[in-house]
Each structure stands twice: as C-alpha cells, then as structure tokens.
Amino acid sequence: MRAESTASSWQVRGPAGAAVLSLRRFTQTLSVAGTSRSDDPRAPVVRLRARLRIDSDFGSACDPGTDQCLDELNRSRAAEFAPLFARRAVDLPFAFLEVTGLARGRVDLRAGRQLVVDPLGFFLFDGGLARLNLGPVASLEAYGGWETRAGFPLSNGRYERDGLLRADRAGWDRSIATAVLDRASARVLGAALDLRAGARLDARLTWRRIWTAEGVAEEAVAARTELLLGASVRAFAEAVYMVPMSTVTATALGVEALPARGGRWSVELLRVRPVFDLTSIWASFWIDPTDEARASVSLPLARAVDLSLAAWARRYALDTETPANAGTTLGAPLNAGGAASVRVRRARWDATLRASLEGGGLGVRGNADLSMRGWLLRGGLRLDALVSLAHVRDALREDRSLDGIGLVLGATVPLGRVAQLSVSLEDDINGVVGHRVRAIGVLEVRTLP
C-alpha cells in the first residue's frame, strides 16, 4: 500500500492582467498493489492494482485590484457561478484484479476499472477483459463494460473523447449553465488481435465501439505493425479509421536504425486529425489534418551519457479542401523546430541539459533548461535543482509574448524505512505576470520499503 499527500500553492493571472486565482490544492492518493508469488515460472500470476484519489481545491478567485471574490459555487448567483468547478473531487483512476497465465498460459483475465493503452489511445472503462493466447504467433483480446465518464461517482472523465461538457446536474436549476449536459452512461465493446513472429514482427488490429442513448460516440478500427528489417532497422506503421466519419484520422510511419556502433536514428511521419465525440457537433465540423515529420538521433557519448538531437516540421494542411464558394485557399502554414538534450546518469547523480525551439506563422516557443538530481548521505537525501529559460512570441496576442526564467529547488528525505517527504520551491519570473512562486510538498508512505 502506498499513500501520497501533495500540497501545493500558486497563483494564476488571467489573460486580462489581474491575478484572479490564488490556488491551494491538496491531493491525496491511496494505492494498493499486490502480486502472487510462485517458484513455478509457469504458474498463473494474480495481480491487484487500485488507486483512490481526492483532489481538494482551497483556492479563491479574487481580484486583488478590487478585493472582489467570486462566489463560484453558488448556483443561485448565476453571474458568478463556474459550473465545472468543484471544491472536492474523489475519483478512482484504476482498480482491477488480473489473473494471467490461466489454462497453461492461454488465458488472461482482468476485471474492474482498467486502462487500455493501444493505437486507439488511452481508454478507461469499468468491466472485463479477456485475452486468449493462441500460441506464440497470435492472441485475441475482447473487452466490454461501461466507459468511465464525467459526472458519475468516482469518475473524472479524463479519457472521454473531447466535445461535451458533462456533470451530475441533479439538483441544478434547469435554467442555469445550460451548456453543461447531464451525465450519460456509455457502453463499450472492444476487440483486438495481436500477431507476432518472433522478435521480428509485432502487429495489433483493434476495434472499439462506444455508444450512449444519444447514439454512437465512437467507433473506430486501428492497425499498427512493428517490423524488424534485417539486424538493425525497425519500422512501424499505424492507421486509425473512424467508421461513422468514413475518415482516416491518424496515420504514422516510422523507421528506426540501430547502427552497430550504438545509438538510434529515426524518422517519423504523422498525420493527425482531431477526433471528437460523435454525438457532439464538433465531429461534423470542418477539421483539417496536421502533418508532422520528425527526425531524431540518439547517441551514447560514453557509458551513462546520452545525446539526443531532433528536428521537426509541422504542416497545417488547410489546403486539403477548397471552399466551394471561394477561389483561394488558406494555404498550408508551416512550423519548424529542433531540440537537443544531453543526459548523464550516474549512480549518485544525474543531470539533463535540454534546449528546444519551434517557430513559424503561429509564433515562437523556445526553452532551455538544466536539471540535476543528486543522492547524498548514502541515499538518505535527494536534492533536485532546475534552471530554465523560456521565450514565447504569441503571433495572435502580442501582449502575451514573454521571456522568462524559472528556478526550482527541491529536497527529498526518507522518514524511516517506509516514508519520504519531498519539498520544492519554484520561482518564475516573466514580463507578463512578474514574479510567481509555487511551493509543493509531497509526503509518501508505503507499507513496504
């Protein structure tokens, strides 16, 4: 078991200039993890994983210029009410029981609130999942249940498709915050086929359908293949197809080379079109894809020292369709960027120096930082430090452009064998908001060291 208590405090200044939010947040998590043990390596393994979280926000929304504070939770004062804000939220990020290796390794089962991570993206649901391992070359997976959605107890709706604002409206006056819809349960069915050929091939074909009383919120198929070509070249391809939209919403193609002298060279091409809940209006709006080409190289300079360089270009393909009533198109604006990082990892300390810059018609964003961690007193004290520089040019709102510097100092000390306390202090200075300080404290307690 592990418990983590995090307290933090900071201020946010609204885009119009006044500091309107003075936030103090306390987050408490309680996690349980258990795994069966056996001397027989072929014996089934039982795993239990659960996490409960309480997020409490003690902040206030006050304008220091007028000393006026919003009564943001008071529904009877609709002019000040912030409908999706809650002082306290309790949720269950995951809680499941899993048995793997049943029937001589042929069957894996999992039940509870669980996360699926695959080419269709993150997905959280309550239900069951079964995997049938069909020998060394294939496995079949099926799952079903209810999507974890906003507005329900112990749920925050994080992994829902974007588009609709939902909450538990029970007890709300029908005339206030009409943009916030009442919660709606959604059922889900999914299946996946995994194919393998030794270490040379790994492929996954997956399908998922989510539906509510208002219709199909998502139905998509995705395929992804990883292929090892020769001794040192890996390639992958991925495509996601939204069935009701009759549209390919994501494609990716990548090649990675591992030269004999070490290191990794890779090129990746992506085309992504944002996807929304099909029961929302956004799914039928005109949305153009974004193309991205990215090349990177990662080289081990010495034992425990890595260098990574990356360059990318992003093209906003506003020229895919021409308006029927217009002779001109908007073209395809471009952004380009690059990044470099050097990381040193030793047993008692590590350090990373990173720099990145991206710019184009939408503005410029640059960042450079040096982060360091060191373990002192035989691991009894960990010190963290970060210095970062930022440069932002906002082409749409020049008054939001800034240059800034940030400093972070932190320390982590063990409290006995089962607990540790971390504190960090962050100081950010920039031309838009001036001087801002954030303090964070984390207390972590475990039942086992």
Add this chain to the structure above:
Amino acid sequence: MTLSARWIRALLVSALTLAATAGALVAQPRLAAPPPLASGEGPSHLIYPTQRLPLRFQHARHLAMPGVTCASCHPAATTSARVEDSLLPTEASCAPCHAIDRAHPMSASTATNPLGGCDLCHEGWRPESPLRVARVVIPTANLRFSHARHAAQGVACERCHANVRSVGLGTRLELPTMASCVTCHRPGGAPDRCAVCHLTEPDGRLRTRFGDGWMNPPRWMNGLHHDADFWFTHRASAAQDGSRCAVCHTEGECAACHDGRVRDRRTHPNDYVTMHAVDARMNSDRCGSCHRASNFCVACHQRAGVAASSSTLSRALGRFHPPAAVWTNAPVTLRHHGAEARRAMRTCTSCHSEQDCVTCHATLGRGGGGFSPHPPSFLARCGALMRASERPCALCHDDLDAVRARCR
C-alpha cells in the same frame, strides 16, 4: 455510402497496415530466433557488476585437453540453483592436475614448479609474501538464475557462454546477454515473463535501480530503450502494447502524467500557465494526450474568465480573442476563427460549448446565422454520421430542413 461500404474502407485501411504482417508471417519461420545484436552492447554492467579478476587462465587450452569438460573444473555448475552460488573452481579442483605444494609456499613459483606454482594463476603473486594473493571479486549478478534447471533441460554450457572455448580468462564478456537468453525464453518456448530472470520489487514490477545506476531496456528491444529523447517518443512503443510498460512501471505512473493532475516540468517548464496558449495553438493534439479540453481546460478557463461560459464578473476583465474585425468578420484569413478552428479545433472546445457555435452556425430555420461549419465534401458522408447520432444534426437543422433530409 452504405454501412458495408464504410466497413470495406475500414478493412482496406487495416489491410494496408497489416499487409506487412501477412508477408512477414509467411516469410518468417515460426518462432524465429531474434535478430543478431546490432547495437554492439555487451553484458550489462547493472546485471553483471564490475568484477576484479587478478587471475591467469586459458579456457581454450584446458578445454582442448582430452576429457576436460566444463564440469571438470566447475562441478557445481550442474547443481547450483541460486545465482548467489560461487562456481569459481576451488584449489581442490585444480589439484588433480596441478601439483600445488602448500607445504612449501616459499618455493611455490613457476620457476621451480612449472605447473603448480602460485603465480601460474595468481597475478601479482610474489615469493616474498607467498601466502598473499590478490582478492578475486565477482559480485552476485542482479538476476534470478538456476544452472541446475538449465542443465536438467539439456542446455549445453556453451549455449550461454558462447566464446568460452576460444578465450583465455573467462570474464563478464563470456556471460550471456539478454539477446541470447531470448533465443529460448520467448512465446511458446521457455518461460518468457521478465520476472523469471529479473529481480522484482515487492509489487511484482522489475527492480530497475541498482548500485551502479538505472536499468534500461537494450537498444534492440522494440524501441523501448529510454534514451534522452524517450520521454518525448515513448508514445510509439506504448501505443503498440501498454503491457510492455507495465513490466517496470505502474499504471499509477502512466495515470499520474496522462490524466493531467501532476505537472511534468519537462513538458511544462517555467510559468507554463502563462505560456501554454502558444503550445496549444501549435499542437493541440499533443495537449490531448494528458488533458481533456472539455473538462480539464474548460474548468480552469471558466474560473480565469477566459471561457465564454465564465461568470460575467470575471469575463468583464477583457476580451481574449483578437478584435472582431479580424477574428469574426470576413474575409477569412489565417487569423480568422474559422481557420483556427479548422487547424486546432480542440482549442475551441477548451473554452466553448456547442451552444456558443450554434448561435451563428445553426441554420436560419433554427435561429442561427446560417454559416455552414461543414467541409465542402461533407454531404457525401453526412448520412453515416447522422445514423451514428442525430443529436448534433438536430442542434442546427430543424426536422424539415432540406439538407438534413438529403443526408437522411
């Protein structure tokens, strides 16, 4: 387009991506051995910590002698069940061939006793201190391993210690790398769970931090090596199969970042709350990997007075978007909200609800401005979307709307 036609398209997309799969399955023999190592990586220093071997020895010469096998000198190698067991030959196993004369250590050099002198094997041995030899240090490997179980399966020593017949002193370099282990430990073969060999934490995850540093997947393993760029590129590996990550990481670690409640300073440096708008405009889809615009972003934008649904008191602080002459009115340029929406619709949903858009984009019959938000090719596929859910159609088009009837 009919339902079956859409499914045919879906299957075509899948088939294209999986074409390589089929070809490779045919071309590759089942249970193909993993590829030869291309990365040049030797045995890991974390798994096999640095050794100190002040010894002289010729494996090649010994194994070339008639009747000499590995077990002649390492008799425990076939019975040892724990990695902590020392399999280094003792003096007793050398003595049958080497006339070691412990009774007269002062004359125990190879000059007087060519096959039994201490300095034959012990580097740095000096006659003036004949009872002192440099210490041999072979730290326990950070693994679980049973020589006995492998021997019982008939695995020959050289299957794992491949070059031993041609080397002098056996060093870390003659210990097996993971690439050689997975020639047998693979799906359908010997047990292939990582924890069969690797040490684990109490909760079953692999132990990754050792005295000499952090364990890292080898470079040849499906793009899983955590190099300096990995925090940015790990999507490609995680999307293939999230269970790969769960070998070392808890679901909590994924959730901690990807449900957007913990701020990662590598992604969100400096005063990111003030800077984030430019990043969101450049690549809003990347924001979506951790934040759902329609509740995470909206909730804060409402409070900060940015969202259209913010309280009227906080909205009075000022307008967020550029002036209406550029942002709302014709002509449509790259600074117009129509272009921004086509390019980064997710940023719209971080402040706006459907109602905000319906006000202008609904048909005249619904009381809107009649400005169509659909792409020119929309009529060709609106029927399928309508069959999926008629709710969004009904927000802008009334039941008798001719376009809606055409889609139906």
